[in-house]
Amino acid sequence: MSEYVNITIDGHDIKAKKGERVLWAALDNDIYIPHLCGIRQEERPNAGCRLCFVEVEGASRPVTSCTKNVEEGMVITTRSERVDRLVKTAFELILSDHNLKCRECPANRSCVLQDIAKKRKIKLRHDRFKSIVREFEIDDSPAEFAFDRSRCVLCGQCIWADREEAKVGAIGFTKRGINRVVTTFKDLPLAESICTQCLLCVEACPVGALYYKKNESDDSNKNSEKNS
Amino acid sequence: MSNFTPAEIYKELLEEAISQGEARKEKTRVLVGTATCGVAAGALKIKEDFLREIESKNLSDDVDVFEVGCIGHCYAEPLAIIAKPGHPAICYGRLDDGLVHRLVEDFLVADDPSYEYAMAALERNDVFPTFEDFPRGIYEKKLILEQCGFIDARDVNSYLAREGYSGLAKALVEKPEWVLEEIKAANLRGRGGAGFPAGLKWEACIKSKGDAIYVICNADEGDPGAFMDRSILESDPHLVIEGMILCAYTVGAQKGYLYIRAEYPRAVTHVQEALEQARMKGLLGNSILGTDFNFDLEIFQGSGAFVCGEATALVNSMEGKMGMPESRPPRLAQKGYRGKPTVLNNVKTFAYVPLIIRNGADWFKETGTPESPGTAVFSLVGKVVNTGLVEVPMGTTLRQLIYDVGDGLPNDREFKAVQIGGPSGGCLPESALDVPIDFDSLQDAGAIMGSGGLVVMDEDDCMVSVARYFLEFTQHESCGKCTFCRLGTKHMLDILTDITKGKGDGDSLALLEELAEDVRDGSLCNLGRTAPNPVLTTLKYFRDEYIAHIEEGRCPALACRDLILYYIEPPKCSKLCNVCVGSCPTEAIFTRDDGLKEIDQEKCVKCDNCLKACPGEYNAVVKISPPVLPPEKVRVAK
Ligand SMILES: Cc1cc2nc3c(=O)[nH]c(=O)nc-3n(C[C@H](O)[C@H](O)[C@H](O)COP(=O)(O)O)c2cc1C
Ligand code: SF4
Ligand code: SF4
Ligand code: FES
Numbered sequence A: 001m002s003e004y005v006n007i008t009i010d011g012h013d014i015k016a017k018k019g020e021r022v023l024w025a026a027l028d029n030d031i032y033i034p035h036l037c038g039i040r041q042e043e044r045p046n047a048g049c050r051l052c053f054v055e056v057e058g059a060s061r062p063v064t065s066c067t068k069n070v071e072e073g074m075v076i077t078t079r080s081e082r083v084d085r086l087v088k089t090a091f092e093l094i095l096s097d098h099n100l101k102c103r104e105c106p107a108n109r110s111c112v113l114q115d116i117a118k119k120r121k122i123k124l125r126h127d128r129f130k131s132i133v134r135e136f137e138i139d140d141s142p143a144e145f146a147f148d149r150s151r152c153v154l155c156g157q158c159i160w161a162d163r164e165e166a167k168v169g170a171i172g173f174t175k176r177g178i179n180r181v182v183t184t185f186k187d188l189p190l191a192e193s194i195c196t197q198c199l200l201c202v203e204a205c206p207v208g209a210l211y212y213k214k215n216e217s218d219d220s221n222k223n224s225e226k227n228s
Numbered sequence B: 001m002s003n004f005t006p007a008e009i010y011k012e013l014l015e016e017a018i019s020q021g022e023a024r025k026e027k028t029r030v031l032v033g034t035a036t037c038g039v040a041a042g043a044l045k046i047k048e049d050f051l052r053e054i055e056s057k058n059l060s061d062d063v064d065v066f067e068v069g070c071i072g073h074c075y076a077e078p079l080a081i082i083a084k085p086g087h088p089a090i091c092y093g094r095l096d097d098g099l100v101h102r103l104v105e106d107f108l109v110a111d112d113p114s115y116e117y118a119m120a121a122l123e124r125n126d127v128f129p130t131f132e133d134f135p136r137g138i139y140e141k142k143l144i145l146e147q148c149g150f151i152d153a154r155d156v157n158s159y160l161a162r163e164g165y166s167g168l169a170k171a172l173v174e175k176p177e178w179v180l181e182e183i184k185a186a187n188l189r190g191r192g193g194a195g196f197p198a199g200l201k202w203e204a205c206i207k208s209k210g211d212a213i214y215v216i217c218n219a220d221e222g223d224p225g226a227f228m229d230r231s232i233l234e235s236d237p238h239l240v241i242e243g244m245i246l247c248a249y250t251v252g253a254q255k256g257y258l259y260i261r262a263e264y265p266r267a268v269t270h271v272q273e274a275l276e277q278a279r280m281k282g283l284l285g286n287s288i289l290g291t292d293f294n295f296d297l298e299i300f301q302g303s304g305a306f307v308c309g310e311a312t313a314l315v316n317s318m319e320g321k322m323g324m325p326e327s328r329p330p331r332l333a334q335k336g337y338r339g340k341p342t343v344l345n346n347v348k349t350f351a352y353v354p355l356i357i358r359n360g361a362d363w364f365k366e367t368g369t370p371e372s373p374g375t376a377v378f379s380l381v382g383k384v385v386n387t388g389l390v391e392v393p394m395g396t397t398l399r400q401l402i403y404d405v406g407d408g409l410p411n412d413r414e415f416k417a418v419q420i421g422g423p424s425g426g427c428l429p430e431s432a433l434d435v436p437i438d439f440d441s442l443q444d445a446g447a448i449m450g451s452g453g454l455v456v457m458d459e460d461d462c463m464v465s466v467a468r469y470f471l472e473f474t475q476h477e478s479c480g481k482c483t484f485c486r487l488g489t490k491h492m493l494d495i496l497t498d499i500t501k502g503k504g505d506g507d508s509l510a511l512l513e514e515l516a517e518d519v520r521d522g523s524l525c526n527l528g529r530t531a532p533n534p535v536l537t538t539l540k541y542f543r544d545e546y547i548a549h550i551e552e553g554r555c556p557a558l559a560c561r562d563l564i565l566y567y568i569e570p571p572k573c574s575k576l577c578n579v580c581v582g583s584c585p586t587e588a589i590f591t592r593d594d595g596l597k598e599i600d601q602e603k604c605v606k607c608d609n610c611l612k613a614c615p616g617e618y619n620a621v622v623k624i625s626p627p628v629l630p631p632e633k634v635r636v637a638k
Helices: A022-028 A081-096 A112-120 A157-165 A200-204 B006-025 B036-040 B043-056 B097-109 B135-139 B156-160 B166-172 B176-186 B198-208 B228-235 B237-251 B265-280 B311-318 B347-359 B361-365 B398-405 B439-445 B463-477 B483-500 B508-522 B526-530 B533-541 B543-552 B579-583 B609-613 B631-636
Strands: A004-009 A012-017 A053-056 A075-077 A145-147 A171-174 A181-184 A210-212 B028-033 B063-068 B080-083 B090-092 B118-121 B214-219 B255-261 B296-302 B342-346 B375-382 B388-393 B415-420 B426-429 B453-458 B565-568 B589-591 B597-599 B621-624
Touching: A004 A022, A012 A022, A022 A053, A053 A081, A081 A112, A081 B483, A081 B508, A157 A171, A157 A200, A200 A210, B006 B156, B006 B166, B028 B036, B028 B043, B036 B043, B036 B228, B036 B265, B043 B063, B043 B097, B080 B097, B135 B398, B156 B237, B156 B265, B166 B237, B166 B347, B176 B198, B176 B237, B176 B347, B176 B361, B198 B237, B198 B342, B214 B228, B214 B237, B214 B311, B214 B347, B228 B237, B228 B265, B228 B347, B228 B375, B237 B255, B237 B265, B237 B296, B237 B342, B237 B347, B255 B265, B255 B311, B265 B296, B296 B311, B311 B342, B342 B347, B347 B361, B375 B398, B388 B398, B398 B415, B415 B463, B415 B533, B426 B463, B426 B533, B463 B483, B463 B533, B463 B543, B483 B508, B483 B526, B483 B543, B508 B526, B508 B533, B508 B543, B533 B543, B565 B597, B565 B609, B579 B589, B579 B609, B609 B621
Parallel strands: A004 A075, B028 B063, B214 B255, B214 B342, B255 B296, B375 B453
Antiparallel strands: A004 A012, A053 A075, A145 A210, A171 A181, B028 B080, B080 B090, B090 B118, B375 B388, B415 B426, B415 B453, B565 B621, B589 B597
């Protein structure tokens, strides 16, 4: 059996590795699909952000591309009325719970939300839904970085970095439903937890929730580089 | 392997059980219904009353008192069955200590069955009607509830004596493939909500060829108001256990679990005892009925969150992880508990299995519809006369279920809607009453079979509030993993809350509907996918009620507190009676100069006390919506 399968995405013929998921096959071939929570190496995708919908021929409704394995002959379309509608709603829902003061945010201009808005021509607003952003105390206990949960989109990238790259296990999701947050064991400030301050989570955060503190002596703006 | 065949070993067990049963029948037996529903109504005290009265009459040697499960007539609880030699077994309901005293004195001592207090006889006889003679008896057909409340749930012999485990004995001399074909031929569909064919699920599991296979029974039953799985486990645990053993034999599993919610302590105890007794009889554990088939079962007590009933979340919770759903595939049949192929079925699904194996697939298909064979079990609650557990053939219409089995609405109230399938189900109107109850017809109407909760509603129920109530439940139970369910249900709930407060605007309905559709289409698991059902169905069938709230600030059912006011109609007020004044907790009601009572709207907290207190001959207190006082008030108050 060959190691590759032939698929079509938006009319392009693509050879994709067997076992690969549609999202990564598309991105590897410069075909854009919005995504926040997808992690290529993750065996069982989180599939929480619901931004990566595509149409797969034969499927009755849009499917999340981060969970869909490529199959020989699969025909995929990244845009459709149904896909665009779901992505727009999911995106606006995320924005309704996101601190949208971009100008005050260290991730301004490097933020993945701004990127999605631009690429999918969705306004960085949530006119349909009222804001339900809550106030959180900023955890600025670490020496070099801080954590502002009002900007967190619960993508889980930081948790993956902490567990699988740093192999520390300092942070994780807790609480259910609308109260879901990323936090440390017993909700301790990061500096009091087992966090080693290796900064991998800060690098992983696609928005400005985990960010480098401004450092007077060091003017280089790490925050705006980290996602480029 | 033993030298005896399963049939021989089974025959011996059966004979022993029957002779124990016969011995018991020589004495008078009092069977008190002590499932959780009975206990809630005071059944344990009734049992004590019986024991005390029996002792005081020195009858302790002649009468045995047993605990049995729920017979489904919950409205008449606490109840007991008295089986006295020479009389048909008779069920008595609504017991209290006085009635117990009477029954012991008149029936147990004096041999007069006190028919005036009897509900029904249990077997056909010449003197007193049976439950089947009830109007609902014509429509009811009990398969999995048949023995519930009639057998001693805590004695395996009681189950054995009624053909219990005969399906297992029959299957063990056949190949596993035979059992699978029988279940497939019966077209047994999963009773946990979605109606997926059990045979196909089992087959998928066999095809996965893992080195271990697990069988799990889903007894999480998190729907508020649903209690049939609890009832079955409490009242007839061996039926479910036999079903699981048969499944294990079919798919080649050696280990299984019953995932029971920790809030069901009686079910846990009864199942625990049943497992021990089954092991002692050689029906469970190593070398079942003398064959080389080994299978054992264990109870896992669930943490209680509603979403843990979802298949993947249930497995996560059993593995000690957070009880959150995963995206599928892989399905549990490929990768389930501990990464191994796993069969997960509902309590009721397993309960049908022994009956199908015992009586054959064709027997099963005699009941119900071709696409949904068998029966449906519902907990009938709300504005209906006979609340309780009912089992009817699939294909029975909602109208028959509510009016014939449930005996209609109490006090001649007018039917408005029925919520079917629990918080993830839909609200169907009068025009849908002739929809037959089966998996596919309900789905087409916008509801689901779900867990089998069925709530009847009348004109006092506001459909916006009802939708809000159910959504509040699912929103609260959302695990928070995915965007649509975590945030979408929150915004839907906020919009609904605004509407019930009269704060909705022209865009609210369109937005609500759009969002509901997106949450349905975009959520990760079925909690999110089905959460919009109550909203979508009420929008479809009762849109005018939404519009009345939004455009007129009026709640047609007079239920939304912010849209009503309480008003005392001057022509009806007696002037001389002061009842309402005393009933008001905030002293909002005062006597005017002309002697009439009036409510100070500033002080009124809309507690409904005065409306209830005003004597029936006056009925002067009314609710008004929109909350605008009639002009009379202006005129008289001058
Ligand atoms: C939020 C949620 C809660 C559920 N709760 C239950 C439950 O309490 N009991 C149950 O049997 N199935 C429940 N299910 C359905 C299960 O996921 C699964 O489909 C079922 O247990 C399979 O058994 P069946 O095929 O016999 O119906 C639930 C599903 C969801 C999405
Ligand atoms: S802190 Fe950043 S990386 Fe972590 S979950 Fe929130 S948005 Fe994602
Ligand atoms: S639909 Fe709701 S319960 Fe299901 S995964 Fe999403 S957030 Fe969790
Ligand atoms: S990337 Fe697929 S759901 Fe988030």
